[in-house]
Amino acid sequence: MLRVAVIGSGPSGVYTAQNLVQLDPEVRVDVIDRLPCPYGLVRYGVAPDHEKIKSLQNNLRTVLEHDRVRFLGGVEIGAGGIAVERLRELYDAVVYCVGAAADRRLSIPGEDLRGSWSATEFVSWYSAHPDAVDGGFVRDARSAVVIGVGNVAVDVTRILARGAAELRPTDMPEAALTALTASRVTDIHMVGRRGPSQARFTTKELRELGGLPDTDILLDAAELSLDPAYGDPSGLPAVQRRNVEALRAWVDRPASGTARRIHARFFLRPVAFLPDPSGTRVAGVRFERTRPDGTGGVTGTGVYEEVPAQLVLRSVGYRGVPLEGLPFDAHSGTVPHRAGRVLREGVVAPGEYVAGWIKRGPTGVIGTNRPCAKETVTSLLEDAAMIERTSPLEDPLTRWRAEGIAPVEWTGWRAIERAEAALGASLGRGSGVKLPDWPSLMSAAGEGTAPEARDSRSTHTAG
Numbered sequence: 001m002l003r004v005a006v007i008g009s010g011p012s013g014v015y016t017a018q019n020l021v022q023l024d025p026e027v028r029v030d031v032i033d034r035l036p037c038p039y040g041l042v043r044y045g046v047a048p049d050h051e052k053i054k055s056l057q058n059n060l061r062t063v064l065e066h067d068r069v070r071f072l073g074g075v076e077i078g079a080g081g082i083a084v085e086r087l088r089e090l091y092d093a094v095v096y097c098v099g100a101a102a103d104r105r106l107s108i109p110g111e112d113l114r115g116s117w118s119a120t121e122f123v124s125w126y127s128a129h130p131d132a133v134d135g136g137f138v139r140d141a142r143s144a145v146v147i148g149v150g151n152v153a154v155d156v157t158r159i160l161a162r163g164a165a166e167l168r169p170t171d172m173p174e175a176a177l178t179a180l181t182a183s184r185v186t187d188i189h190m191v192g193r194r195g196p197s198q199a200r201f202t203t204k205e206l207r208e209l210g211g212l213p214d215t216d217i218l219l220d221a222a223e224l225s226l227d228p229a230y231g232d233p234s235g236l237p238a239v240q241r242r243n244v245e246a247l248r249a250w251v252d253r254p255a256s257g258t259a260r261r262i263h264a265r266f267f268l269r270p271v272a273f274l275p276d277p278s279g280t281r282v283a284g285v286r287f288e289r290t291r292p293d294g295t296g297g298v299t300g301t302g303v304y305e306e307v308p309a310q311l312v313l314r315s316v317g318y319r320g321v322p323l324e325g326l327p328f329d330a331h332s333g334t335v336p337h338r339a340g341r342v343l344r345e346g347v348v349a350p351g352e353y354v355a356g357w358i359k360r361g362p363t364g365v366i367g368t369n370r371p372c373a374k375e376t377v378t379s380l381l382e383d384a385a386m387i388e389r390t391s392p393l394e395d396p397l398t399r400w401r402a403e404g405i406a407p408v409e410w411t412g413w414r415a416i417e418r419a420e421a422a423l424g425a426s427l428g429r430g431s432g433v434k435l436p437d438w439p440s441l442m443s444a445a446g447e448g449t450a451p452e453a454r455d456s457r458s459t460h461t462a463g
Protein backbone atom coordinates (compact mmCIF):
# COMPACT_ATOMS: atom_id res chain seq x y z
CA MET A 1 0.00 0.00 0.00
CA LEU A 2 1.41 3.37 -1.07
CA ARG A 3 1.18 6.34 1.25
CA VAL A 4 1.17 9.60 -0.71
CA ALA A 5 1.17 13.20 0.53
CA VAL A 6 -0.34 15.81 -1.76
CA ILE A 7 0.72 19.31 -0.75
CA GLY A 8 -2.01 21.82 -1.56
CA SER A 9 -5.77 21.28 -1.65
CA GLY A 10 -6.60 23.50 -4.63
CA PRO A 11 -7.92 21.95 -7.85
CA SER A 12 -4.54 20.50 -8.87
CA GLY A 13 -4.08 18.84 -5.47
CA VAL A 14 -7.60 17.46 -5.32
CA TYR A 15 -7.50 16.17 -8.92
CA THR A 16 -4.18 14.51 -8.07
CA ALA A 17 -5.79 12.78 -5.08
CA GLN A 18 -8.74 11.79 -7.25
CA ASN A 19 -6.52 10.23 -9.91
CA LEU A 20 -4.52 8.40 -7.28
CA VAL A 21 -7.51 6.70 -5.65
CA GLN A 22 -9.11 5.97 -9.04
CA LEU A 23 -5.99 4.40 -10.52
CA ASP A 24 -4.63 2.58 -7.45
CA PRO A 25 -7.10 0.54 -5.38
CA GLU A 26 -4.96 0.62 -2.24
CA VAL A 27 -3.19 3.97 -2.12
CA ARG A 28 -3.82 6.24 0.87
CA VAL A 29 -3.59 9.97 0.31
CA ASP A 30 -3.11 12.82 2.76
CA VAL A 31 -3.97 16.19 1.20
CA ILE A 32 -2.09 18.72 3.27
CA ASP A 33 -2.76 22.47 3.21
CA ARG A 34 -1.25 25.49 4.92
CA LEU A 35 -4.75 26.84 5.51
CA PRO A 36 -7.42 25.23 7.67
CA CYS A 37 -9.76 25.39 4.65
CA PRO A 38 -9.52 23.30 1.48
CA TYR A 39 -10.00 24.18 -2.22
CA GLY A 40 -7.20 26.73 -2.77
CA LEU A 41 -8.08 29.28 -5.43
CA VAL A 42 -11.59 27.88 -5.82
CA ARG A 43 -12.24 29.28 -2.34
CA TYR A 44 -9.76 32.16 -2.34
CA GLY A 45 -9.53 33.17 -6.00
CA VAL A 46 -12.76 32.49 -7.88
CA ALA A 47 -14.81 35.66 -7.63
CA PRO A 48 -17.67 35.54 -5.09
CA ASP A 49 -20.26 36.39 -7.77
CA HIS A 50 -19.22 33.38 -9.85
CA GLU A 51 -21.43 30.96 -7.93
CA LYS A 52 -21.39 28.35 -10.69
CA ILE A 53 -17.60 28.01 -10.69
CA LYS A 54 -17.59 28.14 -6.89
CA SER A 55 -20.00 25.21 -6.84
CA LEU A 56 -17.09 23.10 -8.12
CA GLN A 57 -16.29 22.84 -4.44
CA ASN A 58 -19.00 20.19 -4.27
CA ASN A 59 -17.06 17.98 -6.72
CA LEU A 60 -13.79 18.60 -4.90
CA ARG A 61 -15.50 17.76 -1.61
CA THR A 62 -16.44 14.26 -2.72
CA VAL A 63 -12.75 13.54 -3.38
CA LEU A 64 -11.66 14.85 0.03
CA GLU A 65 -14.39 12.73 1.64
CA HIS A 66 -13.20 9.55 -0.11
CA ASP A 67 -12.38 6.89 2.48
CA ARG A 68 -8.75 6.65 1.34
CA VAL A 69 -8.23 10.44 1.24
CA ARG A 70 -7.67 12.61 4.28
CA PHE A 71 -7.59 16.42 4.49
CA LEU A 72 -5.00 17.80 6.91
CA GLY A 73 -5.24 21.59 7.11
CA GLY A 74 -3.31 24.26 8.94
CA VAL A 75 0.03 22.57 8.29
CA GLU A 76 2.90 24.51 6.77
CA ILE A 77 5.42 22.65 4.63
CA GLY A 78 8.90 24.09 4.03
CA ALA A 79 10.45 27.07 5.83
CA GLY A 80 9.02 27.40 9.34
CA GLY A 81 7.05 24.19 9.04
CA ILE A 82 7.58 20.54 8.21
CA ALA A 83 10.70 20.11 6.12
CA VAL A 84 10.51 18.53 2.68
CA GLU A 85 13.04 15.89 3.82
CA ARG A 86 10.83 14.97 6.78
CA LEU A 87 7.85 14.47 4.47
CA ARG A 88 9.88 12.05 2.39
CA GLU A 89 10.50 10.01 5.55
CA LEU A 90 6.80 9.81 6.32
CA TYR A 91 5.41 9.12 2.84
CA ASP A 92 6.37 6.91 -0.11
CA ALA A 93 5.75 9.78 -2.49
CA VAL A 94 4.96 13.49 -2.25
CA VAL A 95 3.16 15.52 -4.91
CA TYR A 96 3.61 19.28 -4.63
CA CYS A 97 0.54 21.17 -5.86
CA VAL A 98 1.37 24.49 -4.23
CA GLY A 99 0.32 26.79 -7.08
CA ALA A 100 1.85 30.16 -7.84
CA ALA A 101 1.51 32.26 -4.72
CA ALA A 102 3.17 35.54 -5.73
CA ASP A 103 2.39 38.31 -8.20
CA ARG A 104 4.49 39.39 -11.11
CA ARG A 105 5.85 42.89 -10.76
CA LEU A 106 5.88 45.67 -13.31
CA SER A 107 9.16 47.16 -12.06
CA ILE A 108 8.29 50.72 -13.03
CA PRO A 109 8.62 53.89 -10.92
CA GLY A 110 5.98 54.45 -8.25
CA GLU A 111 4.77 50.85 -8.14
CA ASP A 112 4.82 50.84 -4.35
CA LEU A 113 2.90 54.08 -3.81
CA ARG A 114 -0.07 53.77 -1.47
CA GLY A 115 -3.17 52.90 -3.47
CA SER A 116 -1.21 50.67 -5.87
CA TRP A 117 -1.96 47.01 -5.16
CA SER A 118 -1.57 43.72 -6.88
CA ALA A 119 -4.91 42.35 -8.01
CA THR A 120 -4.17 39.32 -5.83
CA GLU A 121 -4.09 41.49 -2.71
CA PHE A 122 -7.51 42.87 -3.63
CA VAL A 123 -8.88 39.42 -4.51
CA SER A 124 -7.53 37.94 -1.25
CA TRP A 125 -9.27 40.68 0.72
CA TYR A 126 -12.70 40.26 -0.83
CA SER A 127 -12.28 36.46 -0.73
CA ALA A 128 -11.56 36.52 3.03
CA HIS A 129 -8.09 34.96 2.81
CA PRO A 130 -6.87 34.91 6.41
CA ASP A 131 -3.52 36.47 5.42
CA ALA A 132 -5.16 39.32 3.48
CA VAL A 133 -4.65 42.92 4.49
CA ASP A 134 -7.49 45.42 4.46
CA GLY A 135 -5.80 48.09 2.38
CA GLY A 136 -8.81 50.42 2.36
CA PHE A 137 -8.74 49.75 -1.39
CA VAL A 138 -11.76 51.75 -2.55
CA ARG A 139 -11.73 54.31 0.24
CA ASP A 140 -11.45 57.84 -1.23
CA ALA A 141 -11.18 56.44 -4.77
CA ARG A 142 -13.26 57.75 -7.67
CA SER A 143 -11.22 56.35 -10.53
CA ALA A 144 -9.45 52.99 -10.71
CA VAL A 145 -6.93 51.61 -13.18
CA VAL A 146 -6.63 47.87 -13.69
CA ILE A 147 -3.42 46.96 -15.53
CA GLY A 148 -3.66 43.80 -17.65
CA VAL A 149 -6.41 42.19 -19.69
CA GLY A 150 -6.53 38.62 -18.35
CA ASN A 151 -9.41 36.97 -16.50
CA VAL A 152 -8.20 38.25 -13.14
CA ALA A 153 -8.33 41.81 -14.53
CA VAL A 154 -11.90 41.15 -15.66
CA ASP A 155 -12.79 39.74 -12.22
CA VAL A 156 -11.52 42.74 -10.27
CA THR A 157 -13.02 45.19 -12.77
CA ARG A 158 -16.41 43.50 -12.43
CA ILE A 159 -16.27 43.39 -8.62
CA LEU A 160 -15.43 47.11 -8.56
CA ALA A 161 -18.47 47.77 -10.76
CA ARG A 162 -20.95 45.59 -8.88
CA GLY A 163 -23.57 47.08 -6.62
CA ALA A 164 -24.85 46.00 -3.20
CA ALA A 165 -27.77 44.00 -4.58
CA GLU A 166 -25.41 41.72 -6.46
CA LEU A 167 -22.69 41.41 -3.82
CA ARG A 168 -24.88 40.94 -0.77
CA PRO A 169 -26.06 37.39 -1.57
CA THR A 170 -22.46 36.18 -2.03
CA ASP A 171 -20.12 34.68 0.59
CA MET A 172 -17.97 37.85 0.57
CA PRO A 173 -16.83 38.77 4.09
CA GLU A 174 -18.88 41.44 5.77
CA ALA A 175 -16.11 44.07 5.97
CA ALA A 176 -15.37 43.84 2.23
CA LEU A 177 -19.09 43.96 1.43
CA THR A 178 -19.53 47.09 3.53
CA ALA A 179 -16.53 48.79 1.90
CA LEU A 180 -17.46 47.84 -1.65
CA THR A 181 -21.10 48.83 -1.30
CA ALA A 182 -19.98 52.24 0.02
CA SER A 183 -17.51 52.59 -2.88
CA ARG A 184 -17.67 55.82 -4.88
CA VAL A 185 -15.56 54.50 -7.72
CA THR A 186 -17.31 55.60 -10.90
CA ASP A 187 -14.66 54.94 -13.56
CA ILE A 188 -12.66 51.75 -14.01
CA HIS A 189 -10.01 51.70 -16.73
CA MET A 190 -8.95 48.17 -17.72
CA VAL A 191 -5.82 48.57 -19.79
CA GLY A 192 -3.94 46.16 -22.09
CA ARG A 193 -0.49 46.80 -23.50
CA ARG A 194 -1.30 44.89 -26.68
CA GLY A 195 -4.42 44.74 -28.84
CA PRO A 196 -7.88 43.26 -28.40
CA SER A 197 -6.95 40.18 -30.43
CA GLN A 198 -4.14 39.43 -27.94
CA ALA A 199 -6.10 39.90 -24.75
CA ARG A 200 -5.92 36.92 -22.38
CA PHE A 201 -9.49 37.01 -21.06
CA THR A 202 -12.01 34.46 -22.23
CA THR A 203 -15.16 35.58 -24.02
CA LYS A 204 -17.71 34.48 -21.43
CA GLU A 205 -15.89 36.50 -18.77
CA LEU A 206 -15.51 39.50 -21.10
CA ARG A 207 -19.21 39.47 -22.04
CA GLU A 208 -20.22 39.72 -18.38
CA LEU A 209 -18.70 43.20 -18.29
CA GLY A 210 -21.21 44.33 -20.91
CA GLY A 211 -24.16 43.04 -18.92
CA LEU A 212 -23.54 44.66 -15.54
CA PRO A 213 -26.41 46.71 -14.13
CA ASP A 214 -25.90 50.50 -13.94
CA THR A 215 -22.60 50.24 -15.77
CA ASP A 216 -21.63 51.36 -19.26
CA ILE A 217 -18.70 49.84 -21.09
CA LEU A 218 -16.88 52.37 -23.22
CA LEU A 219 -14.51 51.64 -26.08
CA ASP A 220 -12.70 53.77 -28.61
CA ALA A 221 -13.10 52.41 -32.16
CA ALA A 222 -9.95 54.21 -33.35
CA GLU A 223 -7.90 52.59 -30.58
CA LEU A 224 -9.31 49.13 -31.29
CA SER A 225 -8.60 49.62 -35.00
CA LEU A 226 -4.87 49.79 -34.28
CA ASP A 227 -5.19 46.01 -34.15
CA PRO A 228 -4.80 44.68 -37.70
CA ALA A 229 -7.25 41.86 -36.89
CA TYR A 230 -9.95 44.21 -35.61
CA GLY A 231 -11.50 44.89 -39.02
CA ASP A 232 -11.62 41.25 -39.98
CA PRO A 233 -11.16 38.85 -37.06
CA SER A 234 -12.21 35.78 -39.08
CA GLY A 235 -8.65 34.45 -39.29
CA LEU A 236 -8.12 34.48 -35.52
CA PRO A 237 -8.31 31.42 -33.24
CA ALA A 238 -11.85 30.93 -31.84
CA VAL A 239 -11.45 32.60 -28.41
CA GLN A 240 -9.65 35.65 -29.81
CA ARG A 241 -12.16 35.97 -32.65
CA ARG A 242 -15.06 35.87 -30.23
CA ASN A 243 -13.33 38.40 -27.96
CA VAL A 244 -12.90 40.84 -30.83
CA GLU A 245 -16.49 40.29 -31.96
CA ALA A 246 -17.76 40.97 -28.44
CA LEU A 247 -15.78 44.20 -28.25
CA ARG A 248 -16.90 45.29 -31.73
CA ALA A 249 -20.52 44.78 -30.73
CA TRP A 250 -20.10 47.25 -27.86
CA VAL A 251 -18.45 50.03 -29.83
CA ASP A 252 -21.65 51.47 -31.20
CA ARG A 253 -23.74 50.85 -28.12
CA PRO A 254 -24.99 54.21 -26.85
CA ALA A 255 -23.83 55.04 -23.32
CA SER A 256 -26.78 55.18 -20.95
CA GLY A 257 -25.07 57.66 -18.64
CA THR A 258 -25.54 55.47 -15.58
CA ALA A 259 -23.57 55.37 -12.34
CA ARG A 260 -20.40 53.62 -13.45
CA ARG A 261 -18.24 53.31 -16.52
CA ILE A 262 -15.78 50.62 -17.53
CA HIS A 263 -13.22 51.92 -20.03
CA ALA A 264 -11.66 49.00 -21.93
CA ARG A 265 -8.37 50.34 -23.26
CA PHE A 266 -5.69 48.79 -25.46
CA PHE A 267 -2.22 49.50 -26.85
CA LEU A 268 -1.15 51.37 -23.70
CA ARG A 269 1.81 50.18 -21.66
CA PRO A 270 2.34 51.46 -18.15
CA VAL A 271 5.59 53.40 -17.70
CA ALA A 272 5.13 55.07 -14.28
CA PHE A 273 2.74 55.43 -11.38
CA LEU A 274 2.20 59.10 -10.63
CA PRO A 275 2.23 60.38 -7.02
CA ASP A 276 -0.21 62.86 -5.52
CA PRO A 277 1.15 66.15 -4.09
CA SER A 278 2.10 64.40 -0.82
CA GLY A 279 4.37 62.10 -2.82
CA THR A 280 3.05 59.02 -1.02
CA ARG A 281 -0.23 58.12 -2.70
CA VAL A 282 -0.91 57.16 -6.27
CA ALA A 283 -2.79 59.76 -8.29
CA GLY A 284 -2.60 58.20 -11.73
CA VAL A 285 -0.72 56.08 -14.21
CA ARG A 286 1.34 57.27 -17.17
CA PHE A 287 1.03 55.03 -20.21
CA GLU A 288 2.90 55.01 -23.48
CA ARG A 289 0.87 54.42 -26.60
CA THR A 290 2.07 51.28 -28.36
CA ARG A 291 1.53 49.86 -31.82
CA PRO A 292 1.79 46.32 -33.16
CA ASP A 293 5.29 45.31 -34.25
CA GLY A 294 3.98 42.75 -36.74
CA THR A 295 5.21 39.74 -34.75
CA GLY A 296 2.60 39.66 -31.99
CA GLY A 297 4.42 42.19 -29.81
CA VAL A 298 4.22 45.97 -29.58
CA THR A 299 6.64 48.87 -29.78
CA GLY A 300 6.45 52.25 -28.07
CA THR A 301 5.45 55.33 -30.04
CA GLY A 302 6.81 58.03 -27.73
CA VAL A 303 3.26 59.31 -27.21
CA TYR A 304 2.12 59.33 -23.58
CA GLU A 305 -1.23 59.45 -21.82
CA GLU A 306 -1.96 59.93 -18.13
CA VAL A 307 -4.99 58.31 -16.55
CA PRO A 308 -5.98 59.67 -13.14
CA ALA A 309 -6.61 56.99 -10.50
CA GLN A 310 -6.63 56.77 -6.72
CA LEU A 311 -6.66 52.98 -6.91
CA VAL A 312 -4.44 50.92 -9.20
CA LEU A 313 -4.69 47.14 -9.39
CA ARG A 314 -1.79 45.42 -11.14
CA SER A 315 -3.23 42.31 -12.72
CA VAL A 316 -0.29 41.05 -14.75
CA GLY A 317 -0.20 37.41 -13.71
CA TYR A 318 0.97 35.18 -10.89
CA ARG A 319 4.42 33.80 -10.20
CA GLY A 320 5.48 30.59 -8.43
CA VAL A 321 7.57 30.89 -5.27
CA PRO A 322 10.35 28.50 -4.23
CA LEU A 323 9.59 25.95 -1.54
CA GLU A 324 12.56 25.33 0.74
CA GLY A 325 14.06 21.97 -0.05
CA LEU A 326 12.63 21.71 -3.59
CA PRO A 327 14.45 22.73 -6.78
CA PHE A 328 13.12 25.86 -8.49
CA ASP A 329 13.58 27.51 -11.85
CA ALA A 330 13.49 31.22 -11.05
CA HIS A 331 13.01 32.16 -14.70
CA SER A 332 9.77 30.23 -15.20
CA GLY A 333 8.73 30.27 -11.53
CA THR A 334 8.17 26.50 -11.65
CA VAL A 335 9.77 23.32 -10.32
CA PRO A 336 11.80 21.55 -13.02
CA HIS A 337 10.13 18.25 -13.89
CA ARG A 338 9.70 15.54 -16.49
CA ALA A 339 6.07 14.47 -16.93
CA GLY A 340 5.49 15.57 -13.32
CA ARG A 341 8.62 13.89 -11.86
CA VAL A 342 10.72 16.46 -9.98
CA LEU A 343 14.19 16.89 -11.46
CA ARG A 344 17.07 17.61 -9.11
CA GLU A 345 20.00 18.92 -11.15
CA GLY A 346 18.45 17.37 -14.22
CA VAL A 347 17.99 13.95 -12.64
CA VAL A 348 14.63 12.47 -11.61
CA ALA A 349 14.19 12.62 -7.83
CA PRO A 350 12.40 9.38 -6.93
CA GLY A 351 9.17 9.86 -5.00
CA GLU A 352 8.85 13.61 -5.64
CA TYR A 353 6.28 15.03 -8.07
CA VAL A 354 4.55 18.26 -9.06
CA ALA A 355 1.17 19.15 -10.56
CA GLY A 356 -0.73 22.36 -11.31
CA TRP A 357 0.71 25.87 -11.61
CA ILE A 358 3.99 25.02 -9.84
CA LYS A 359 4.50 22.44 -12.61
CA ARG A 360 3.35 24.28 -15.73
CA GLY A 361 3.13 27.97 -14.74
CA PRO A 362 0.07 30.10 -13.92
CA THR A 363 -2.05 29.50 -16.99
CA GLY A 364 -5.22 27.71 -17.89
CA VAL A 365 -8.62 27.34 -16.28
CA ILE A 366 -9.53 25.02 -13.41
CA GLY A 367 -10.24 22.09 -15.75
CA THR A 368 -6.70 22.32 -17.19
CA ASN A 369 -5.56 20.76 -13.91
CA ARG A 370 -7.31 17.46 -14.66
CA PRO A 371 -5.04 16.23 -17.47
CA CYS A 372 -2.07 17.85 -15.72
CA ALA A 373 -2.74 15.86 -12.52
CA LYS A 374 -3.39 12.70 -14.51
CA GLU A 375 0.00 12.93 -16.21
CA THR A 376 1.73 13.31 -12.84
CA VAL A 377 -0.18 10.46 -11.21
CA THR A 378 0.56 8.21 -14.18
CA SER A 379 4.27 8.92 -13.70
CA LEU A 380 3.99 8.27 -9.97
CA LEU A 381 2.22 4.95 -10.39
CA GLU A 382 4.65 3.87 -13.10
CA ASP A 383 7.44 4.54 -10.62
CA ALA A 384 5.64 2.90 -7.69
CA ALA A 385 7.41 -0.41 -8.04
CA MET A 386 10.76 1.33 -7.97
CA ILE A 387 10.05 3.84 -5.24
CA GLU A 388 12.12 3.00 -2.22
CA ARG A 389 9.62 2.37 0.60
CA THR A 390 10.69 5.00 3.08
CA SER A 391 7.48 5.42 5.00
CA PRO A 392 6.99 3.53 8.24
CA LEU A 393 3.85 1.46 8.65
CA GLU A 394 2.65 3.79 11.34
CA ASP A 395 0.13 6.46 10.32
CA PRO A 396 2.02 9.78 9.75
CA LEU A 397 -0.67 11.57 11.72
CA THR A 398 0.23 9.59 14.83
CA ARG A 399 3.85 10.69 14.39
CA TRP A 400 2.82 14.29 13.88
CA ARG A 401 0.66 14.35 16.95
CA ALA A 402 3.56 12.93 18.96
CA GLU A 403 5.65 15.82 17.66
CA GLY A 404 3.01 18.34 18.72
CA ILE A 405 1.48 18.99 15.31
CA ALA A 406 -2.30 18.97 15.27
CA PRO A 407 -3.74 19.48 11.79
CA VAL A 408 -7.27 20.71 11.16
CA GLU A 409 -9.02 17.56 9.99
CA TRP A 410 -12.16 17.23 7.93
CA THR A 411 -14.38 17.54 11.01
CA GLY A 412 -12.64 20.85 11.79
CA TRP A 413 -13.26 22.12 8.27
CA ARG A 414 -16.91 21.05 8.43
CA ALA A 415 -17.20 23.03 11.66
CA ILE A 416 -15.83 26.10 9.82
CA GLU A 417 -18.48 25.59 7.15
CA ARG A 418 -21.19 25.42 9.80
CA ALA A 419 -19.89 28.59 11.46
CA GLU A 420 -19.93 30.39 8.08
CA ALA A 421 -23.48 29.22 7.38
CA ALA A 422 -24.57 30.45 10.82
CA LEU A 423 -22.84 33.80 10.27
CA GLY A 424 -24.57 34.24 6.91
CA ALA A 425 -27.94 33.41 8.46
CA SER A 426 -27.41 35.82 11.36
CA LEU A 427 -26.55 38.60 8.89
CA GLY A 428 -29.51 37.76 6.65
CA ARG A 429 -27.14 37.51 3.70
CA GLY A 430 -28.80 34.60 1.89
CA SER A 431 -25.68 32.42 1.86
CA GLY A 432 -22.80 31.45 4.11
CA VAL A 433 -20.42 34.32 4.84
CA LYS A 434 -16.71 33.60 5.04
CA LEU A 435 -14.76 33.94 8.26
CA PRO A 436 -11.97 36.35 7.37
CA ASP A 437 -9.16 35.77 9.88
CA TRP A 438 -7.03 33.11 11.54
CA PRO A 439 -8.51 33.39 15.06
CA SER A 440 -12.10 32.95 13.89
CA LEU A 441 -11.20 30.10 11.53
CA MET A 442 -9.16 28.26 14.13
CA SER A 443 -11.73 28.81 16.83
CA ALA A 444 -14.50 27.47 14.55
CA ALA A 445 -12.31 24.52 13.53
CA GLY A 446 -11.71 23.77 17.20
CA GLU A 447 -15.45 23.23 17.66
CA GLY A 448 -15.15 20.24 15.35
CA THR A 449 -11.94 18.85 16.77
CA ALA A 450 -11.56 16.10 19.34
CA PRO A 451 -10.20 17.51 22.65
CA GLU A 452 -7.04 15.36 22.61
CA ALA A 453 -6.14 16.65 19.13
CA ARG A 454 -6.90 20.22 20.21
CA ASP A 455 -4.62 19.93 23.25
CA SER A 456 -1.67 18.84 21.16
CA ARG A 457 -1.93 21.83 18.79
CA SER A 458 1.43 23.57 18.73
CA THR A 459 3.50 26.23 17.02
CA HIS A 460 4.08 23.82 14.12
CA THR A 461 0.50 24.41 13.15
CA ALA A 462 0.08 27.49 10.97
CA GLY A 463 -1.94 30.32 12.41
Ligand code: NAP
Pocket (backbone or CB within 6 Å): 105, 106, 147, 148, 149, 150, 151, 152, 153, 155, 192, 193, 194, 198, 199, 200, 201, 205, 269, 270, 315, 316, 317, 318, 362, 363, 364, 365, 366
Ligand atom coordinates in the same frame (compact mmCIF):
# COMPACT_ATOMS: atom_id res chain seq x y z
P1 NAP B 1 -2.93 36.26 -17.55
O1 NAP B 1 -4.07 35.57 -18.19
O2 NAP B 1 -1.56 35.76 -17.81
O3 NAP B 1 -3.02 37.82 -17.96
C1 NAP B 1 -2.01 38.71 -17.60
C2 NAP B 1 -2.22 40.04 -18.29
O4 NAP B 1 -1.22 40.92 -17.82
C3 NAP B 1 -2.08 39.98 -19.81
O5 NAP B 1 -2.98 40.87 -20.39
C4 NAP B 1 -0.62 40.48 -20.01
O6 NAP B 1 -0.40 41.08 -21.25
C5 NAP B 1 -0.56 41.53 -18.92
N1 NAP B 1 0.82 41.86 -18.59
C6 NAP B 1 1.82 41.04 -18.21
N2 NAP B 1 2.94 41.74 -17.97
C7 NAP B 1 2.64 43.04 -18.21
C8 NAP B 1 3.37 44.24 -18.15
N3 NAP B 1 4.65 44.26 -17.78
N4 NAP B 1 2.74 45.40 -18.45
C9 NAP B 1 1.44 45.40 -18.83
N5 NAP B 1 0.70 44.29 -18.91
C10 NAP B 1 1.29 43.12 -18.60
O7 NAP B 1 -3.04 36.26 -15.96
P2 NAP B 1 -4.29 36.34 -14.95
O8 NAP B 1 -5.35 37.26 -15.42
O9 NAP B 1 -3.64 36.59 -13.64
O10 NAP B 1 -4.87 34.87 -14.96
C11 NAP B 1 -4.08 33.75 -14.54
C12 NAP B 1 -4.79 32.47 -14.97
O11 NAP B 1 -5.97 32.27 -14.20
C13 NAP B 1 -5.23 32.50 -16.42
O12 NAP B 1 -5.03 31.25 -17.01
C14 NAP B 1 -6.71 32.82 -16.31
O13 NAP B 1 -7.49 32.41 -17.42
C15 NAP B 1 -7.07 32.06 -15.04
N6 NAP B 1 -8.31 32.65 -14.46
C16 NAP B 1 -9.49 32.20 -14.94
C17 NAP B 1 -10.67 32.76 -14.48
C18 NAP B 1 -11.97 32.27 -15.03
O14 NAP B 1 -11.99 31.27 -15.76
N7 NAP B 1 -13.09 32.92 -14.74
C19 NAP B 1 -10.65 33.77 -13.53
C20 NAP B 1 -9.42 34.22 -13.05
C21 NAP B 1 -8.25 33.65 -13.53
P3 NAP B 1 0.45 40.32 -22.38
O15 NAP B 1 -0.48 39.30 -22.95
O16 NAP B 1 0.80 41.40 -23.33
O17 NAP B 1 1.64 39.69 -21.71
